[in-house]
Amino acid sequence: MADDSSDADTLILLDYEYEIKKVLPHIKDERLERLKEQLIELGITSGVDLTLVKESDLTSVSVIESRRLVSAWSIFTGVY
Secondary structure, three states: OOOOHHHHHHHHHHHHHHHHHHHOOOOOHHHHHHHHHHHHHHOOOOHHHHHHOOHHHOOOOOHHHHHHHHHHHOOOOOOO
């Protein structure tokens, strides 16, 4: 029997990658991966959860990048 949790994790990561790259389109792949991992560790399970992220939660990016992300995500209007 296949483990469906890995498919769900992949889907979530792809959604986060989209949300991150909308705000930080030039983020390097290594930093993008660290940021995605950090969001999962924070327990983010939906796009709406992104509105609850604080700048201090995002230690894998610079202060300015974290401010950009938090600002953009604070007005998240997605449906997932």
